[in-house]
Amino acid sequence: MKLNSKVWRLLVGLFSLVFLLVVSQTGTPAQAATNYNGADFTTSASVTNGPDFKHADTIDIEYNLNFGSTPIHNGDTITLNFPENLKGKTPGDTFKVYDQDGTVIGEAVVSDKGVVITMNDALEGKTNDKLTLNLMTKYRYEDTGEKDVIFPLENGGNSTSQINIVANEANLSKKGTLQEDGTIKWTILVDRREIEMKNLDIKDTIGANQEMIHGMTVSNGHWENTTTFQREKPAMTEGKDYNVTYNNDGFDLSFNDTVNNLVVVDYYTKVTDPSLIDSGYKFRNNALMTWGGGTSGTKNSEEANGKVSSSKGNSGSGSGDTNETEEPGIDTDEDTGTGTTDTDGGTETDEEEAAREEEEAKEEAAKEAAKKPATKPAKAKSSAAKSKTAKHTVAPVTATENPGATTKTNTKLPQTSDHQSLTGIIGGTLVLATLGLGAVIRRHF
Structure with missing residues (x-):
C-alpha cells in the first residue's frame, strides 16, 4: 500500500510539472510580426x-x-x-x-x-x-x-x-548580360530610330578579360513600345544578308543591303578570368557604327559603350x-533567343x-x-x-x-542641388538601402 502511495505521488508530481511547462509556454506566445x-x-x-x-x-x-x-x-x-x-x-x-x-x-x-x-x-x-x-x-x-x-x-x-x-535620339546602343556558364551575352541595337542607312558597318571591340566566341545571331526587329523590342524570325543569313570578319579584339559586321529598320545583333564573349565574375568587376565593350558615304564622301558614325557587372x-x-x-x-x-521580346538597355x-x-x-x-x-x-x-x-x-x-x-x-x-554625399547625414540610426545604392552584394544582371 505504501508503494502504491509513493507511485501515485510521483505520477502526480510529473503531471504537475508537465502542466506547468504547458501553461508557461502558452502564457508567453511569440510576438506577431508587424508590417509597417x-x-x-x-x-x-x-x-x-x-x-x-x-x-x-x-x-x-x-x-x-x-x-x-x-x-x-x-x-x-x-x-x-x-x-x-x-x-x-x-x-x-x-x-x-x-x-x-x-x-x-x-x-x-x-x-x-x-x-x-x-x-x-x-x-x-x-x-x-x-x-x-x-x-x-x-x-x-x-x-x-x-x-x-x-x-x-x-x-x-x-x-x-x-x-x-x-525621346531617345540615339541610333546605336549596346548592353551585356552575364550568363551562368561564365560567358557574357552582348546585344547591339542597330538603327534604333529606323532611318535609312546605306553601307552600314559595325566594328565591335571587346574589352579586357574577355575572349570572342565566333558565331552571332543577326535579326530584324521592331519596337513594341518605347522600351521593349522584338526580334523577328527567321534570323538573317550570313553571306546573304551580312558578312562578318572576326579578329582577336572583336569583329567587323557589314550589311549587304540598305537597312531602314531596327536590327538586333546578339553574340557572346567568354570571361577569361572566372574570379572576376563575382567580384563586381565591369566587363566592357565598344561598338562603332558607320553608314552613308559612297560617292558623297564622309560617312556618318555613332558609338556605343556597353558594360556589365555581377553586382546589381x-x-x-x-x-x-x-x-x-x-x-x-x-x-x-x-531573353530565351531570337524571336523573343527584350527590354532596351538604354544608351x-x-x-x-x-x-x-x-x-x-x-x-x-x-x-x-x-x-x-x-x-x-x-x-x-x-x-x-x-x-x-x-x-x-x-x-x-x-x-x-x-x-x-x-x-x-x-x-x-x-x-x-544641395544634396550632398549621404556620408555623415545620419548618426546613431538604422540606415538601410536597396535597389538596388556598406556592404556590396554581388548579383547577376
Missing part, C-alpha cells in the same frame, strides 16, 4: 539625379524614414511603394541588409511597385531606428515631357520632384541606438559615361569612409547622438543601388 507602411514614417523623399531622362534611363530616388520610439522586431516588414509613375528597375532582386559589423539584419525584395524589407532579431532592444533607402527606378509610361513625381510622407504630407522625359548594386547597412537599460554586448531582362554618350563613373567613384569613396568608425563622436550632429537615452552612437552608414549598367544624365534636379 513605410510612408507612415517617411520624413523626406525625392529624385536625386536628372532632370532629363530617356525612357530606359535609371531614375534614382531617395527615402528617409524615422521610426522614433517604434521598435523593430524579428520578422517585421517595412513596405515602401514607388511613386505611381515610376517602376522598379530590377524586379525580383533579393539582397541582404547588413550592419556596419557585417551582421545580417534583414533581407529586401524589389518588385515592380516597390520594396519590402524583412528584418531579423539583430535590432531587438534598439531604438531611434532610422532608414535611408536609395532605389533605382525607371519611368513607367511611354509619353514625354515634364512630369511630377509625388512621394507620400508621414502625417498625410507629400513631396514632389519634377523630371523631364525626353543592391545593398544595405544599418544599426540602431542601444538603450541605457541594455546590457553591453546584446545586439530582367530575360549612354561618352560624356554621360564619364560623368556617371565620376559620380560612382564619389559614392564608393563615401561608402568606404562611412564604414570607418567616427574618431570624434562628440561632434556628431544627429538628434540620436544628443539623446539622453542613447548609450552610444553608431557611426553613420549608407548604401545605394547602382548597377554597372546605370545611366545618369545631366545635372541634379534644382530641388536637390
Whole structure:
C-alpha cells in the first residue's frame, strides 16, 4: 500500500510539472510580426539625379524614414511603394541588409511597385531606428515631357520632384548580360530610330578579360513600345544578308543591303578570368557604327559603350541606438533567343559615361569612409547622438543601388542641388538601402 502511495505521488508530481511547462509556454506566445507602411514614417523623399531622362534611363530616388520610439522586431516588414509613375528597375532582386559589423539584419525584395524589407532579431532592444533607402527606378509610361513625381510622407504630407522625359535620339546602343556558364551575352541595337542607312558597318571591340566566341545571331526587329523590342524570325543569313570578319579584339559586321529598320545583333564573349565574375568587376565593350558615304564622301558614325557587372548594386547597412537599460554586448531582362521580346538597355554618350563613373567613384569613396568608425563622436550632429537615452552612437552608414549598367544624365534636379554625399547625414540610426545604392552584394544582371 505504501508503494502504491509513493507511485501515485510521483505520477502526480510529473503531471504537475508537465502542466506547468504547458501553461508557461502558452502564457508567453511569440510576438506577431508587424508590417509597417513605410510612408507612415517617411520624413523626406525625392529624385536625386536628372532632370532629363530617356525612357530606359535609371531614375534614382531617395527615402528617409524615422521610426522614433517604434521598435523593430524579428520578422517585421517595412513596405515602401514607388511613386505611381515610376517602376522598379530590377524586379525580383533579393539582397541582404547588413550592419556596419557585417551582421545580417534583414533581407529586401524589389518588385515592380516597390520594396519590402524583412528584418531579423539583430535590432531587438534598439531604438531611434532610422532608414535611408536609395532605389533605382525607371519611368513607367511611354509619353514625354515634364512630369511630377509625388512621394507620400508621414502625417498625410507629400513631396514632389519634377523630371523631364525626353525621346531617345540615339541610333546605336549596346548592353551585356552575364550568363551562368561564365560567358557574357552582348546585344547591339542597330538603327534604333529606323532611318535609312546605306553601307552600314559595325566594328565591335571587346574589352579586357574577355575572349570572342565566333558565331552571332543577326535579326530584324521592331519596337513594341518605347522600351521593349522584338526580334523577328527567321534570323538573317550570313553571306546573304551580312558578312562578318572576326579578329582577336572583336569583329567587323557589314550589311549587304540598305537597312531602314531596327536590327538586333546578339553574340557572346567568354570571361577569361572566372574570379572576376563575382567580384563586381565591369566587363566592357565598344561598338562603332558607320553608314552613308559612297560617292558623297564622309560617312556618318555613332558609338556605343556597353558594360556589365555581377553586382546589381543592391545593398544595405544599418544599426540602431542601444538603450541605457541594455546590457553591453546584446545586439530582367530575360531573353530565351531570337524571336523573343527584350527590354532596351538604354544608351549612354561618352560624356554621360564619364560623368556617371565620376559620380560612382564619389559614392564608393563615401561608402568606404562611412564604414570607418567616427574618431570624434562628440561632434556628431544627429538628434540620436544628443539623446539622453542613447548609450552610444553608431557611426553613420549608407548604401545605394547602382548597377554597372546605370545611366545618369545631366545635372541634379534644382530641388536637390544641395544634396550632398549621404556620408555623415545620419548618426546613431538604422540606415538601410536597396535597389538596388556598406556592404556590396554581388548579383547577376
